[in-house]
Amino acid sequence: MKVLEKNRQKLLLISVVMLAGLVFSGWMFSAVHALAAESFGYFDEAGNWVEGVPGESGDWEMSDVESYEEPSLEMDAQEAEPVKKTGSYTPAEGWSVDDFASTEDKTVYKQDGYVGTEGTSTIACSYLDTNYSVLEYEQLRDMLTNNLLYSNVNAQISASAVYTNAKDYLYILLVDDTSQDYRNIYCYAVGDYRCFCVEVKEYRAEAEALKSQGVKTPQETGQKIAESFVWNS
Numbered sequence: 001m002k003v004l005e006k007n008r009q010k011l012l013l014i015s016v017v018m019l020a021g022l023v024f025s026g027w028m029f030s031a032v033h034a035l036a037a038e039s040f041g042y043f044d045e046a047g048n049w050v051e052g053v054p055g056e057s058g059d060w061e062m063s064d065v066e067s068y069e070e071p072s073l074e075m076d077a078q079e080a081e082p083v084k085k086t087g088s089y090t091p092a093e094g095w096s097v098d099d100f101a102s103t104e105d106k107t108v109y110k111q112d113g114y115v116g117t118e119g120t121s122t123i124a125c126s127y128l129d130t131n132y133s134v135l136e137y138e139q140l141r142d143m144l145t146n147n148l149l150y151s152n153v154n155a156q157i158s159a160s161a162v163y164t165n166a167k168d169y170l171y172i173l174l175v176d177d178t179s180q181d182y183r184n185i186y187c188y189a190v191g192d193y194r195c196f197c198v199e200v201k202e203y204r205a206e207a208e209a210l211k212s213q214g215v216k217t218p219q220e221t222g223q224k225i226a227e228s229f230v231w232n233s
Contacts, residue, residue, distance in 0.1 A: 086127060087189075087196060090228035092221045095123060111206075121182070121203050121218040123225065128188070128195040137169050137190055144188060148175055152184075164189050166230045172223060181205070185219045187226035198226040 091109070098115045101108040106126040114120040132140040141159070148157055155177040162170050169190040176183040182203045189196040200222035207217040216224070 087191075087229055087231040089125065089196070089225050089230070092123070092216075092225055094215070095221065098122070119203070121206050122201045123218060123222045124197075124199045124201075125225065126197050126199070128197045130193055130195055133192045134169070134190055140188075140190060140195075141171055144171060144186070145173060148173055148186070152177065154179065162227070164227050164229055168229075168231070170226055172226075174219075185222060187223055189226055189229045189231075191231050196226070196229045196231075198222045198229075 094112050095109040096112050096115050098108045098110045100116055101110070101122065106124050109123040109125075110117070110120055130140055130143070132143070141161070145157065145159055148155075152175050155175045158174045158176075160172045160174075162172065164170050171186075171188045171190070173186045173188075174183065175186070182201055185200040185202060187198040187200070189198075200218050202218040207219065210217050
C-alpha cells in the first residue's frame with residue numbers, strides 16, 4: 001500500500017510539472033508571436049541583428065542598392081514619327097508659289113502676275129499616303145478612280161497612264177464637269193504606299209488664251225511637273 005501511495009504521488013507530481021510546462025510554453029509562444037508581430041529587423045554588414053526599419057539606424061543606405069529606372073513611355077519624336085518618303089521635281093517657268101493659298105502639306109502655284117488672286121488656274125503639289133505598293137498599281141489605279149467617281153457624280157472622268165522621267169508609273173485622271181467654268185486634272189506619280197500628286201485646276205478661258213499664244217496650258221504644265229518628279233532614294 002505504501003508503494004502504491006508513493007507511485008500515486010509521483011504521477012501527480014509529474015502531471016503538475018507537465019501542466020506547468022505546457023502553460024509556460026504557451027506563454028512563451030504568445031510572447032514571441034506578439035514580439036514578432038510588433039517588431040522588425042535585419043542583419044547588418046557585421047552579421048548582427050538590428051531592430052527597426054532599414055535606413056533608420058544609418059547602417060543601411062539606399063545608395064547601396066543598384067538603382068533601376070522604369071523605361072520611359074515617351075518615345076523620341078524622331079523615332080515615334082516615321083520619316084516620310086518624299087522627292088523632288090522641277091517647277092514650271094512662268095509659275096510662282098502662292099504663299100497665301102499654300103499649306104504645310106501642299107504647295108500651290110499660280111501664273112506670274114496672278115499670285116494672291118482668286119478665280120485663276122492653280123497647280124498644287126502634295127503627297128498622298130496609300131495602302132498599295134508599286135507592284136499593286138492596278139488596285140491603286142482603281143482606288144484613285146473610284147474616289148473621284150464618288151466625289152464627282154456629275155463629271156465625266158477619263159484616265160490615262162504614262163511614265164515619269166524616272167520610269168515610275170504616272171496616272172492622269174481628268175475630271176470634267178461641263179457645268180463648271182474649270183476642270184480638274186490629277187497626276188499621280190506612284191511610289192510604295194505613297195503617291196506624289198499634282199492637282200491642276202484649269203479654267204477653260206485661261207487655257208484657251210494660253211493655247212492661242214502658243215504657251216503650255218495649266219494641264220500641260222502640271223503634267224510636265226509630275227513627269228519631272230524623282231523619289232528620294
